[in-house]
Structure formats: structure tokens, C-alpha cells
Amino acid sequence: MEQNTFMDVDSMSTPRVSQFQETSRYTPSIYATPQSSSELFVTSGFPNFVNSPIASLDTSIQNNDEIYFSNDVIQRYAEAYESTQHQEDIGSTPEIYEQMCDEYSREESSRMFNFESREYRIWEAERNTWNLLKLLSQYRFTPIKNTDETRSPFQTDGQLLCELLASNKDFAEAWIVRQWLWKIAPEFITVETNPEYRSFTKNSILLDPKKRDSLEYKYLDPDGPHRTQQALNSLDQEHEKELVRSIFEYLRRGQVDNAMDISDKNGHFWRTASMSGIILYNEKVDDDDDITTIGNINRHIWRATCYHCANQENLNTYDRAIYGVLSGDYENILPVCRTWEDQVWAYYHxxxxCQQDEYFSKHVRHMGVSDDDHLSINIKVIPPNExxxxxxSKRVDRDPDIEKFHIIQKLIILNDSKEMIKQLKEEIVDKRLSREDEIAYVHFLRLSTHLILYLRDLMLPTPDKESDNIIKLYTELLIEYRQNKLIALYASKLPRDISIEIYALFLKDITSSYAERHKLITLAEQYGLNAIAIARRTFELIFKEIEDADKYGTVFDIRIISLKEPISAIEGTQIRALEWLTFNKEQHREALKLGNTxxxxxxxSGKMNIAGRIIMEMKNSKSPLSIIRYVKSEENDDDEVDTVYVEHQNYYTMIEYYNKYEIWWKVWMSKPKKPNSKDMDDWNRRIKEVTNSLDTLFDKFLESYIIDFIKDTNNMMTDEDEIRIRxxxxxxxxxxxxxxxxxxxALYETRDLIPANLEKSFNLANRVVEENADLSMHFRRSKKLQALIMxxxxxxxxxxxxxPKDISNVLYDE
Structure with missing residues (x-):
């Protein structure tokens, strides 16, 4: 007999075409006891994150008051996600997340065996979600092979099922969903074993001579109580209720072997026999190549019988549910379904x-029964989308936490990634999920973000706006929780403008050392972020906190703060904002320009002390800002660069002059009280030196500002230039x-020590009204013209x- 290509069908294995084998004709029971959860996990444990940029980054960049979660969940998820980006099989991503969820759920359950805690339920729901996504992704992204068109004239049910799984994508996905629902069903307490069949009723009959000899009490056969309407002993009734409940719970989990085993152990062999009909008719080849058959050759007749039994109203609800499972009649299964998962399983089962039996009926039946046999099974097939x-609409168990996961699971099953993202956006962005509920918010936001990233990796349609909003919220959450080394990873998944803005907002409030801030910029570059634009935007955000010049009040009200006055912490932060522009050599010129601004x-605003600190920082070789003051180079003759450099030099000259004046004032105020003394001689020498230096710097100061101002006003100006001029x-x-x-x-007070200074003090009037400068306008606008005249x-x-005689020489001295 010819061998066929078929799928090896196991109760918990994923029916992918890649599992097709050219082996024996034997197909294991599709209702075999499912594998344990641990067997489905990767035995090698978690992936190696050592080479991850996240793991390798020094954690010292995090603030000391960083908020940590149990087992550092957020960081482990980031490391897991990043590790999968370098793997060829992105399908491994859900499995890694599933393992982590399983670990966290076990940790929660181990705390006083609290299986009902909120945290445990949420972790379990997420684990189930990733498991579902793993199973369906593996199938959906496995290339489908064409099945062999040549069919053997004799096909067993097992072979037909493999053929159906291989040829019908919708059926295969429904099969996977049922396997998933089998696996995630919670544990239950099974019935206590009583191997003696209906022992309490039998003993009560045997101990009563009248009952023992009466035909009325001969009802201990399986159908007896229903046929005679005689009740069993209350203890036997209770035991049988627990037994049928246990049998149903095993069937609910796809564990027919266990259901039959528990029936045998409790003496209900007829139940075992009735359930054994579910095994598909198939062939088995042993080691000697001998072919034997297994399973139910007349399964369709057996199914019709089960359907009839399920609709017997005098049977126990769980009895009817058992026959409903055996026949696929959801109407009789639903009354005992307590959860969303139970109900979805009932419909999918x-x-x-129904689809399986319909497919079998379209092909040649084996010799057991002819195709003309009429078997009445009236079950309405409901498609997945309904x-x-x-x-x-029927649910009564309303758990707001778990319902959110059910929405995701539903849309994973329906393969509707667009609607999934929209639903996630409604839950998180539209504030249906309260930010105050931190446990649910953080958990669901993290899950949603990694779901979106995985769907994007699979290149499935994800609405950009909604997806970006969720990732942005998660990135902002990481900023709030000071997960500094993770932020660049998630910001890199956002559009360019958003990633620049959100990373700059993060950096704006970073006050750690220069080296640590450099690491954050380096990390941004590693993840492909525009580090130059981010550094520029960071500076702008800090810079915005300085009031606009128009809000400083009138010029004549400004008080110039001494260079020696200390600066505040906020002002220090504003100065350090320039340091963000020093990490990249390409930004050094821009840094100098913004330093000028x-x-x-x-x-x-009169804060000369802060401007002075900036100039001094640039001059100090140990300061990070010193690197930008050498921006002028002989290789670059660009006018803008020259203008920037000149303006920087002008501020330096101004600060130098004012600093020298403060020194002069200090020396002047230290004049000794004794006129004829060594101290007076020293003072005379020092005051002359500092006055002459001050005079030289004054000329340099005025000249620099006059030349720069005239140069700018003669050029064609942009809007930025106009602001600068103002x-x-x-x-x-x-x-x-x-x-x-x-x-x-200074000149007037030193007129006796340096006689020429008196005339210089008077000739300042000429400097003010010189035709090529006309500094008088500054005196008018500052309302200091009267002070100058005095x-x-x-x-x-x-x-x-x-x-008095030679005054004319002074007045007209050129």
C-alpha cells in the first residue's frame, strides 16, 4: 500500500506544514494527554544578554533614587527584546516573553500560595497571550507546501485529518486555538477515587432483604437510574456528580486519556468505552513493518449517538456536557462554562x-458504513468572527484586568493587528485605563509596547499614529521611572521628530556628570537616533526656561549683577546646557554660536555674573566648554563663523573690562589711611597699573562693539539676524x-596720580558723539545721558x- 505524506498530529503540537513527515502511516491520537507546560518552554533558559548595549552600559548613569520593579521587569523585557533583534528567527520573541511571564507568575504564586492575587492573574494572562501569539505566528509564517494531489483510494480518518490541516488554513488555526485553550485551562481538583461501583447504593440494597429480592431495585446498571427513575444513595450521587465534573474538566483540557483513566479507577468502565470512540480510525506500523489499525472506524455513527445523548434532558448537566464535547454540540457544553476561555473553547471545539466530520463525509468512507447512511446532527456552525x-454578550465573569487581555487574544486569533492597536490605544491613550492604577497601567502599557514592536518586526499592519502614541507613552514612563539606559532603545522606534523631542526632554533634566551624559548621547547614536539634533533640541528646551529679552523690563531699570556674585543651581544648569553640544565635533561651531546667544x-537681564561664568568656562582648559572656543580656523573663511567668533571675542573683552573695573574698585577702596608710608607707595603703584590696564581694555571694548554692530547692520539680515541685532x-x-x-x-578719581586722566575723563564726550559710532543713542535709550553730562x-x-586760562585747548583737543 502506498505511503502518504501527512501531518503528525499531537494534541498539543502546532500543526504547521513544516511538521509533515514521510514516515509511517500511524498518526497518534489527536486526544492524547497534552504535554506539560514546561515541555513547551526552551530548556536552555533565558537568552544571553551580555552583548546587549543595554546590559553593557554602566548603570551609574541611573540616579540613586531610581524606581525598581520586582526582578527589574522593565529592564529584562528591554534586554529580551533587544536580544531578539539580532536573531534570524524573530518568532522566538514571544517565547522569551512567555518564559519570563511564567517565571514571574510562579514567583507571585509562591508567596503564600496566592494563586488569586491580582499580580498573579495579570502575569498569567500575559503569559497566555504570548503563548497564543507564538503558536499562531509560527503557523502563519511557515510556508505552506502543496499537498500530494494523488490520493489513495483508501484513506483513514487520521490521514484525512492531516490532509485537512495541511490544506485548510482556517481549520488549522482553529485547531491551534483549541490547543491553546486546552493548555491555559487552570488546574482543578479531581474526584476522589472509589473503585467499587455505586458501593453505597449496592450495600443498602444488599442489607435490606426486601430490596435485595425485589426486581424494583435491580437498577445498578449504567442506565438503571434513568430507566427506573430510582435515586442512588446520596453519597453515590455526590460521588458521580464529582466524577462527571472531573471527566468534563479533563475533556475541557483535551486530556481524554486522563478522563478514561479516572473512569476506570472509579469503576465506570462503560464511560471509558463511550469516550474511546473519539479516537480517529488510523493505521499503525510496528517495528516489523506490520500494519495494525486503531481507533473508531464508525466514528460518525458514534458521534451522532453522543449528540443524541447530549440532548437527553433527564441527564445530569455535566453528563450532557460530556456528550456535548464528544459530539461537538456547544449548546450542551455552554451551561457548565464559567469563563471566557471555557466559552470560546466550546465554540471552537x-x-x-463539525468541519472535520464534513471533510470526512466528502471523501470515500471506509468499509464500515456506506455514504448513504443518514445521521441526524443538527449543530449550527458559527464562524470565528461571530x-x-x-x-x-453572554459573559458574566467581569474582571477588568483580564478583559483587556481577552481583547488582545481575540484580535490575535482573528489576525486583525490594526484593530488590536486601535483597541490598545483606546485603553491606554484615551485614558480608559487609569494612570492612578499603577499596577495595571504599567503592566498593560509594557505589554502593548512590546506587542506593537513584535508586530512591526513581522511587518504586519499597525496604524502608525496609534502605535507611536503607545510607544511614546511607554518611553515617557521610562523617563518618569528614571530607567535611563533603556530610553534610547524605545525612542529609536518612534518617528524622527518624536524621537528627537522625547529624548531631548529626557536629557534636559539629567544633571549627572559630563562623562555619564556623554554615555547617554553615545547610547542614542548606537540606536540610530539623531544625536546632533537631540543635543540641539536639549539645549533649546533648557534655553527656553530663560525669559525672553522683551520681558526683562526697561533698560534703565536693569541692575548689573557683579561678576563675583554666585550663580544659582538653575543658572548653572542653563550654562551646562551648552555641554550637550560639545560631544560631537560637528556641533562645536554651533555650540559657540549658541553660547553667544x-x-x-x-x-x-543684567546677569553679567552668569555670562562671565560662560566666558570663563570656555577659557578654562579643564572645562568641557573649552573645546568650542577654538572654533575659528584658518581653513574656514565662512563669514558666519567669523561673525560668531568675533561676537565671542567681544563678550570676552566686555567681561574682561568689567572684571578689571571690579579689581580697580577693590584696589581703590583699599587706599591706606596714612599718606606717607610704604603701604601708600605700594598702593600708588598698584592703582596706576590697574588704571592703565583698565584704560587699555576700555578702548578695546568700545572699538569691538562699534565695529561688530556696524558690520552686522550693513549686511542683508535674516529673521535670526534681526533678533540678534535687537x-x-x-x-x-x-x-x-x-x-x-x-x-x-576711574579716570576722574585718579586725576591726581595720573594727571592726563582728567582730560581723558572730559574727552569721553568726544567718544560718545563720534560720527562713526554715535554712542549717544545708547545713553538716551538707557536714560543715562543726564548722568554722563553731570x-x-x-x-x-x-x-x-x-x-582756567588754557581751557580752550582742552575743549578743542583732537
């Missing part, structure tokens, strides 16, 4: 039995008048006092 609507904004005007309105008045004071008046009166 019925669907499989099953879940019916189940949801930062100086302008601080100077515009800010520069404000800075000059504040600092030029102030510098002139300060310098006048200062010049003092110089004029002093000159007049000292040299």
Missing part, C-alpha cells in the same frame, strides 16, 4: 468537530553707558579750576 461577539540673553542693541544700551560712566569715575561737568569744573 464544536467548529473543529464567536467572540456571542461570547462577550546665551551670553546675550543673560547680559540683557538683543545686541539692548546689551549695548545697558553696558556701554555703564562702562563709560564707570570709566569716567560727570563731564565735574571734569570740566576741575579742569577750569586747575587751568
Amino acid at each position: 464544536s467548529l473543529i468537530e 464567536i467572540f461577539g456571542i461570547v462577550e 546665551l551670553c546675550r540673553r543673560f547680559l540683557a 538683543e545686541l542693541e539692548r546689551v549695548m544700551d545697558i553696558y556701554i553707558p555703564n562702562a563709560v560712566l564707570r570709566h569716567h569715575k 560727570a563731564l561737568r565735574d571734569s570740566y569744573l576741575e579742569i577750569l579750576r586747575k587751568n
Whole structure:
């Protein structure tokens, strides 16, 4: 007899075409006892995460007050996800997650054997979800092979079933769903064994002579109580109720062998016989190549009989449910179904039995019964897309936590990834799931994120907007929980603009060391994020916290803060914002330009101490900011770069002058009280030196600002240039008048020590009104023109006092 290609059908194995074998004709029972859960897990344990960028990153970048979850769940999921990205078989991803969920659920159950805790139920539901996705993904992404068109004239039911599984995708998927529902059914307490058949009733009859000799009490055969309407002893009734319940629970889990075994152990051999008809007729080849047959050759007759029994109203509910399972009649199974999983199983089991029998009936029956036999089985076949609507309308067990997983499981089964993402978005983004319920929110958000990432890896349709919203929420959650080293991984799964914004928002609040912040930028680069754009956006976000120049009030109200005044922690953070732009050499020029902008904004508010700190940081070779002050190079003649460099030098000159003035003031105020002393001589020498240095810096300061301002105003300007010019005007309105008045004071006060300084103090008027500069506008806008006039008046009166005859030479000195 010719050998056929068929699927090796096991009760818990996935019916994929890749499992087809050119072996014997024997097909194991499709209702064999299922494998244990542990056998389905990868025995090698969890994957090696040592080479993961996440695992290798120094955890010191995390803050000391980082929030950790049990067994560091979030990090382990990230490592698991990343490890699967480097594997050829992405189908292993759900299996890894499933193992982790199983471990966490066992940990929860081990705590005082709390199998009913919320955390345990949630972990169990997630484990079941990943298991379902694993089974269906393995099947859906396995190439389907064409079955052999040449069919043997004699086909056993087992061979026909393998053929059906191989040729009908919908049937195969329904088969997998039923296997999954078998596996996830919870444990139950089976009946206590009583090997003596109806012993309490039998003993009560034997001990009563009247009953023992009466035909009325000859009803201990299996059908006796129903035929005679005589009740069994209450203890036998209770035992049989527990027995049929246990038998049903075994059948619910696909464990027919156990159901028959428990029947044998309790003396109900007739039940074993009635259930054995479920085994498909097939052939078995032994080691000597001898062929023997197994199973029920007239299974369709047996099924019709079971269907008739299931509809006997005088039978126990569980008895009817057992026959409902054997015949595939969901109407008699549903009354004993307590959960969503039980009801879905009832419909899917019925669907499989009906489609299987229909397929068998279309092909040549074996010699047991002819095709003309009329067997009345009236079961309405309900397709999968209708099953879940019916189940949801009938449900009474409402667990909000588990219902969310049922939605996902339903859409995995229906292969509707688009609707799944929309449902997840409604649950999380639309706030149906309360953020205050942290356990459920974090768990479901993490699951949803990794589901989306897996579906994307499979290149299944996932609505971009809804998917990105969920991943973004999860990334924000990681930021909130300070899972610093994980954020780049998930941000990299977002669109470019969103990833830049969310990573920059994360970096904005990082206050750790320069080296640790560099690691975060490096991590962003490793995951393909635009590190340059992120660094720029990070600076902008911090920079936005500085008030706009227009909000600083009028120029004449500004108080210039001394360079020696300390800066606040917030102001220090704003300075350190520039450091984000120093990690990439390509950004050094941009960093210097933005450093200039930062100086302008601080100077515009009178915070010269902060601007001074920025300039000093750039000058300090040990500071990260020192790397950007050498941006000007001979190889680059770009005008913008030159302008940036010149502006930086101008701020340096200004700070240098003001710093020198503060030194001058300190020396001036330290004048000794004794006129004729060594201390006075030292002081005279020091005050002359510092005054002369101050005078030199003053000329350099004014010249730099006049030249830069004229150059910019003569060029064609962009909007950014116009903003810069307005800010520069404000800075000059504040600092030029102030510098002139300060310098006048220094010159005027040292007129006796350096006689030429008196005339210099008076000639400051010429510097203010020079035609090529006209600094008088800054005095007018700052309302310091009156102060300048009064200062010049003092110089004029002093000159007049000292040299009244030659005053004209002073007034017209060029």
C-alpha cells in the first residue's frame, strides 16, 4: 500500500506544514494527554544578554533614587527584546516573553500560595497571550507546501485529518486555538477515587432483604437510574456528580486519556468505552513493518449517538456536557462554562468537530458504513468572527484586568493587528485605563509596547499614529521611572521628530556628570537616533526656561549683577546646557554660536555674573566648554563663523573690562589711611597699573562693539539676524553707558596720580558723539545721558579750576 505524506498530529503540537513527515502511516491520537507546560518552554533558559548595549552600559548613569520593579521587569523585557533583534528567527520573541511571564507568575504564586492575587492573574494572562501569539505566528509564517494531489483510494480518518490541516488554513488555526485553550485551562481538583461501583447504593440494597429480592431495585446498571427513575444513595450521587465534573474538566483540557483513566479507577468502565470512540480510525506500523489499525472506524455513527445523548434532558448537566464535547454540540457544553476561555473553547471545539466530520463525509468512507447512511446532527456552525461577539454578550465573569487581555487574544486569533492597536490605544491613550492604577497601567502599557514592536518586526499592519502614541507613552514612563539606559532603545522606534523631542526632554533634566551624559548621547547614536539634533533640541528646551529679552523690563531699570556674585543651581544648569553640544565635533561651531546667544540673553537681564561664568568656562582648559572656543580656523573663511567668533571675542573683552573695573574698585577702596608710608607707595603703584590696564581694555571694548554692530547692520539680515541685532542693541544700551560712566569715575578719581586722566575723563564726550559710532543713542535709550553730562561737568569744573586760562585747548583737543 502506498505511503502518504501527512501531518503528525499531537494534541498539543502546532500543526504547521513544516511538521509533515514521510514516515509511517500511524498518526497518534489527536486526544492524547497534552504535554506539560514546561515541555513547551526552551530548556536552555533565558537568552544571553551580555552583548546587549543595554546590559553593557554602566548603570551609574541611573540616579540613586531610581524606581525598581520586582526582578527589574522593565529592564529584562528591554534586554529580551533587544536580544531578539539580532536573531534570524524573530518568532522566538514571544517565547522569551512567555518564559519570563511564567517565571514571574510562579514567583507571585509562591508567596503564600496566592494563586488569586491580582499580580498573579495579570502575569498569567500575559503569559497566555504570548503563548497564543507564538503558536499562531509560527503557523502563519511557515510556508505552506502543496499537498500530494494523488490520493489513495483508501484513506483513514487520521490521514484525512492531516490532509485537512495541511490544506485548510482556517481549520488549522482553529485547531491551534483549541490547543491553546486546552493548555491555559487552570488546574482543578479531581474526584476522589472509589473503585467499587455505586458501593453505597449496592450495600443498602444488599442489607435490606426486601430490596435485595425485589426486581424494583435491580437498577445498578449504567442506565438503571434513568430507566427506573430510582435515586442512588446520596453519597453515590455526590460521588458521580464529582466524577462527571472531573471527566468534563479533563475533556475541557483535551486530556481524554486522563478522563478514561479516572473512569476506570472509579469503576465506570462503560464511560471509558463511550469516550474511546473519539479516537480517529488510523493505521499503525510496528517495528516489523506490520500494519495494525486503531481507533473508531464508525466514528460518525458514534458521534451522532453522543449528540443524541447530549440532548437527553433527564441527564445530569455535566453528563450532557460530556456528550456535548464528544459530539461537538456547544449548546450542551455552554451551561457548565464559567469563563471566557471555557466559552470560546466550546465554540471552537464544536467548529473543529463539525468541519472535520464534513471533510470526512466528502471523501470515500471506509468499509464500515456506506455514504448513504443518514445521521441526524443538527449543530449550527458559527464562524470565528461571530464567536467572540456571542461570547462577550453572554459573559458574566467581569474582571477588568483580564478583559483587556481577552481583547488582545481575540484580535490575535482573528489576525486583525490594526484593530488590536486601535483597541490598545483606546485603553491606554484615551485614558480608559487609569494612570492612578499603577499596577495595571504599567503592566498593560509594557505589554502593548512590546506587542506593537513584535508586530512591526513581522511587518504586519499597525496604524502608525496609534502605535507611536503607545510607544511614546511607554518611553515617557521610562523617563518618569528614571530607567535611563533603556530610553534610547524605545525612542529609536518612534518617528524622527518624536524621537528627537522625547529624548531631548529626557536629557534636559539629567544633571549627572559630563562623562555619564556623554554615555547617554553615545547610547542614542548606537540606536540610530539623531544625536546632533537631540543635543540641539536639549539645549533649546533648557534655553527656553530663560525669559525672553522683551520681558526683562526697561533698560534703565536693569541692575548689573557683579561678576563675583554666585550663580544659582538653575543658572548653572542653563550654562551646562551648552555641554550637550560639545560631544560631537560637528556641533562645536554651533555650540559657540549658541553660547553667544546665551551670553546675550543673560547680559540683557543684567546677569553679567552668569555670562562671565560662560566666558570663563570656555577659557578654562579643564572645562568641557573649552573645546568650542577654538572654533575659528584658518581653513574656514565662512563669514558666519567669523561673525560668531568675533561676537565671542567681544563678550570676552566686555567681561574682561568689567572684571578689571571690579579689581580697580577693590584696589581703590583699599587706599591706606596714612599718606606717607610704604603701604601708600605700594598702593600708588598698584592703582596706576590697574588704571592703565583698565584704560587699555576700555578702548578695546568700545572699538569691538562699534565695529561688530556696524558690520552686522550693513549686511542683508535674516529673521535670526534681526533678533540678534535687537538683543545686541539692548546689551549695548545697558553696558556701554555703564562702562563709560564707570570709566569716567576711574579716570576722574585718579586725576591726581595720573594727571592726563582728567582730560581723558572730559574727552569721553568726544567718544560718545563720534560720527562713526554715535554712542549717544545708547545713553538716551538707557536714560543715562543726564548722568554722563553731570560727570563731564565735574571734569570740566576741575579742569577750569586747575587751568582756567588754557581751557580752550582742552575743549578743542583732537
